[in-house]
Amino acid sequence: MVKSIWEASNDEYMLQPLTDEIIKKAEELFNVTLPNSYIAILKQQNGGQPICNAHPSPVPTVWGETFVIVEHIKGIGAGNGILENDYYIKEWELPEGLILFNGDGHTWLAFDYRDATSAPPIVYVDVDLEQTIQIADSFEEFLKNLYLENEEFDCEGMEVRVYSKQEFETFIQEDNIDDLIYAIPDLAQGDVDLKWFGNQLLTLSHYDDENVRRMVANSVWNSLTYRLDDEILHSLIENFKNDDDSEVRMYADLALEQMNYSxxxxxxxxxxxxxxxxxxxxxxxxxxxxxxxxxxxxxxxxxxxxxxxxxxxxxxxxxxxxxxxxxxxxxxxx
Known part of the structure; x- marks a missing residue:
């Protein structure tokens, strides 16, 4: 089964769903072509915490003898996105031509556009040690080499899956629970027909399998309380409130808390x-x-x-x- 690279959480680096317009504005701002593999993962989720949190390094770093930690990957946007790049370049006196997609001030991961306008290599920068290391020839290679440090976890096959309406409806018809659990949050965080998707979620909110109902409720709270039509949203919340499962009812409370934010x-x-x-x-x-x-x-x-x-x-x-x-x-x- 194809897996997402993203941890299922609503962290500070997860930005609003990506659009082609935002991509175009970013590429015009930096005067570069961003890697297709980077755009692909951001179309699934615009930044956040990856499941696999480490990447090999050819030389020792402050993180370890053979690796660097990848706590997050920035999406395209301001605030915690790459559009704040110029500010951090100046603030930390970093080389012009780097686009930073991970970092805390002292260490960074970046697309290295100093000698390219497309297909950049990936570099690790340690400001304090004045250390710049190329760790991957491309972002695609970078993604393939990610692994989970100090834990047993299969990160093989981590890639983006884009689900169509027909596929999703087929999953429902065939009671394909595994694919439903992966597809629900992916569609919830992406550019989807919200009226169609809201109606699919209403159907799934009565689904026999509690794990599917939990994922529906989680995705509504996590990604959809501000996007869905009010009528559909209130119907979903009522279904969650009356669910037999305590976790589903919990998400109803969390969604209501978000909706009633004063x-x-x-x-x-x-x-x-x-x-x-x-x-x-x-x-x-x-x-x-x-x-x-x-x-x-x-x-x-x-x-x-x-x-x-x-x-x-x-x-x-x-x-x-x-x-x-x-x-x-x-x-x-x-």
Whole structure:
């Protein structure tokens, strides 16, 4: 069975679903062609934590004698995506021509475009040791060499699978539980016909196998509370609330908590500097702090910038109205 490279979690590096427009803007910004293998995994999930968390290194590193750790792979967007690349290049005095897709300031993994505009090799950079090491000839090779450090796990065959409507409906008709469990979160995180998919999930919310129902409920909470039609979403939540399985009922509670997220809760979370994202009129915004300012960003750029949290909360505008005035039309994303 084809497996996804991604850990099933909603972490800080998982951005809004990727579109061809975002890819085009990124390639125009950097004046390069991004690797097809990188685009492929991001179309399944736009950044996040990979299941296999290590890559071989030809020389010793701070991580170990023979490897580097890969805690995350950045998607295409602002904030925790590669569109913040120029800021980190300047902040850490890194070579121009690198596009960073993993790192914490002291160590980085990057596409090395210094001598290429396409098909870049992959390099590991240690800022403190002034060490730059090529660890793979291409991103495709990089993906194939990933493994899980210190644990027994079969990472062979990790690749992206794109499921069609016909395939998914066939899985339901044939009671193909294994493929359903893989396909549900992949479709939930991708560019899918939401009306069709919502109706498929309504059918599956009554499925006999509890693992399928759990995956439906998890995916609705994790990826779809701000995307599905309200009528379908409320029907799904009612089904989850009445489920025999306690885990499914738990996801109903989590989804309701996200759907009922208040402006006061937003203020509390922002003051605690927690990562917050919300959707308004099909645009996903996230609140982030960098360059000594607070920003409202849409995963591609900083749309509104302020000198303080207070200014962001009081002065940010949406169609001529304040954030608090439009809050009843806003849906929390994370």
């Amino acid at each position: 402006y006061e809760q937003l203020k509390e979370d922002v003051y605690k500097r927690e990562r917050v994202g919300f959707a308004f009129q099909d645009i996903i915004y996230h609140v982030n702090e960098h360059s000594n300012q607070w920003h409202l960003s849409d995963y591609q750029s900083d749309l509104q910038s302020f000198d303080s949290i207070e200014e962001l909360l009081e002065q940010s505008m949406f169609d001529g109205k304040s954030l608090q005035e439009v809050w009843s039309h806003i849906k929390k994303v994370y």
